[in-house]
Amino acid sequence: MNALLRARGLTKRFGPVSALAPLDLELGPGQALAVLGPNGAGKSTLLRLLAGLARPSGGVIEIGAEAGNRAQRRRAIGLVGHATFLYPTLTTRENLLLTARLYGLDAPAERAARMLADEELLAVADRRVGALSRGLAQRAAIARALLHDPKLVLLDEPWTGLDARAAERLSRRLEALRSAGRALVIVSHDLARVAGLAARALVLVRGRADWLGGEALRDEAALGPAYTASVARLEGAA
Amino acid sequence: MSTLVAVLWKDLVSEWRSRDRLVAMGVFALLVVIVLYLAAPPGSGPEARAHVPGLLWVAWSFAGVLGLNRAFAIELENEALSGLALAPVDRGFVFLGKALASFVLLLAVQLASALAFALAFDLDLRPVAGRLALVAALGAAGLCTLGTLFSAIAVRTQYREVMLPLLLLPLLVPVLLGAVRATNALLLEGTLPWPALQLLLVTDGVFAIVSFLTFEVVLDE
Numbered sequence: 001m002n003a004l005l006r007a008r009g010l011t012k013r014f015g016p017v018s019a020l021a022p023l024d025l026e027l028g029p030g031q032a033l034a035v036l037g038p039n040g041a042g043k044s045t046l047l048r049l050l051a052g053l054a055r056p057s058g059g060v061i062e063i064g065a066e067a068g069n070r071a072q073r074r075r076a077i078g079l080v081g082h083a084t085f086l087y088p089t090l091t092t093r094e095n096l097l098l099t100a101r102l103y104g105l106d107a108p109a110e111r112a113a114r115m116l117a118d119e120e121l122l123a124v125a126d127r128r129v130g131a132l133s134r135g136l137a138q139r140a141a142i143a144r145a146l147l148h149d150p151k152l153v154l155l156d157e158p159w160t161g162l163d164a165r166a167a168e169r170l171s172r173r174l175e176a177l178r179s180a181g182r183a184l185v186i187v188s189h190d191l192a193r194v195a196g197l198a199a200r201a202l203v204l205v206r207g208r209a210d211w212l213g214g215e216a217l218r219d220e221a222a223l224g225p226a227y228t229a230s231v232a233r234l235e236g237a238a
Numbered sequence: 239m240s241t242l243v244a245v246l247w248k249d250l251v252s253e254w255r256s257r258d259r260l261v262a263m264g265v266f267a268l269l270v271v272i273v274l275y276l277a278a279p280p281g282s283g284p285e286a287r288a289h290v291p292g293l294l295w296v297a298w299s300f301a302g303v304l305g306l307n308r309a310f311a312i313e314l315e316n317e318a319l320s321g322l323a324l325a326p327v328d329r330g331f332v333f334l335g336k337a338l339a340s341f342v343l344l345l346a347v348q349l350a351s352a353l354a355f356a357l358a359f360d361l362d363l364r365p366v367a368g369r370l371a372l373v374a375a376l377g378a379a380g381l382c383t384l385g386t387l388f389s390a391i392a393v394r395t396q397y398r399e400v401m402l403p404l405l406l407l408p409l410l411v412p413v414l415l416g417a418v419r420a421t422n423a424l425l426l427e428g429t430l431p432w433p434a435l436q437l438l439l440v441t442d443g444v445f446a447i448v449s450f451l452t453f454e455v456v457l458d459e
Contacts, residue, residue: 052324053320053324071328073326074325074326075326077324079320079324083317084316084317085316085320085321085324086316086318087248087252087312087316087318089252089256089312090251090252094251098244098247098248099321101240102241102244102245102322102326102327103326104240104326128255129316144321
């Protein structure tokens with residue numbers, strides 16, 4: 001398998017505190033990985049490391065099958081973070097146009113318009129992001145992250161702030177991305193949504209990792225007890 | 239080049255809509271003119287006029303630092319700086335776009351405050367306007383290139399408002415030296431000395447190259 005994401009011995013320390021114990025993971029095209037865990041477990045830290053926004057204290061991260069420079073590796077990544085990464089003084093459309101230009105996309109205006117339509121944001125396309133509600137800003141952030149059709153999509157609590165219809169649309173979109181060969185890493189507390197999407201789950205507690213897979217990811221009813229047991233195991237080991 | 243244009247466009251549009259940097263810089267420069275006018279009113283003798291070129295650069299350099307302090311503050315809202323850091327671009331061109339936006343804003347403040355200085359101190363700048371604009375632009379270029387680099391470094395520190403002037407001003411000495419000497423000669427003798435201009439050109443070049451090359455690392459966490 002040509003892995004889109006490979007991490008070996010990945011660690012992160014903040015001074016004396018270990019935010020992530022040595023971790024190995026590999027993700028190929030069309031695979032989705034759920035990252036679960038209580039608050040402060042190191043999930044967002046892991047995502048920032050994978051996105052290249054933070055430097056690991058140890059270990060290696062490889063993005064994409066082919067070797068490339070740092071800019072080429074960044075092109076392969078789409079990140080939906082805790083924050084929206086959008087400029088509040090620019091409109092939603094202007095933010096997407098800026099992203100399209102920074103990523104060197106062809107026909108940036110058409111691309112931005114298509115993405116606005118896909119996310120049902122046309123009605124607020126020319127409204128400044130600073131004036132958008134949390135849910136609309138989250139949809140704009142998703143549009144921004146997916147605009148350049150990244151091979152590896154990293155999502156940190158992507159359903160946060162979305163109404164039921166938008167959340168359902170996002171789930172369908174993520175499923176479609178996975179089917180189209182994109183690799184997904186999804187940090188979430190929403191077990192019901194990730195259960196149907198990911199085939200494997202990484203459970204983190206204070207930077208220590210445990211893996212769930214197979215039957216445990218069948219649905220929320222199976223994932224809930226498996227997750228609770230995994231957290232208890234990791235807390236016991238800590 | 240498209241990265242430079244995109245970042246420049248983003249910064250100027252954001253500034254046009256918020257006007258927080260331009261207003262702060264402009265008001266500061268104007269206040270300096272007023273204070274100096276009160277300290278050395280017209281008719282206070284040639285020794286007071288001899289300080290005008292230096293005072294002009296006091297207003298411009300501190301107004302510049304004020305603006306540069308805000309240059310990366312807009313990148314902190316919604317963690318937009320992380321979005322910029324994720325873009326698959328040569329980050330040197332991100333630096334150039336940000337530096338050019340600060341340069342344009344500082345030029346506007348320089349123009350307005352030079353006019354205010356001329357009125358307050360009864361100076362006829364018309365005979366030297368072109369050469370004064372060249373010196374002002376070269377000084378502003380040095381200030382904005384190194385200032386943009388240090389603003390990007392300082393923005394992630396706890397005391398960023400204090401950190402930028404502490405880091406920047408000592409290293410700006412060659413730029414200010416060249417700029418003040420050139421402005422002095424222009425306003426008092428009507429000549430533009432080549433050594434001062436040379437000092438400005440060399441320091442601007444060095445600052446621009448060093449900042450362009452190191453910005454890739456600076457934008458990392």
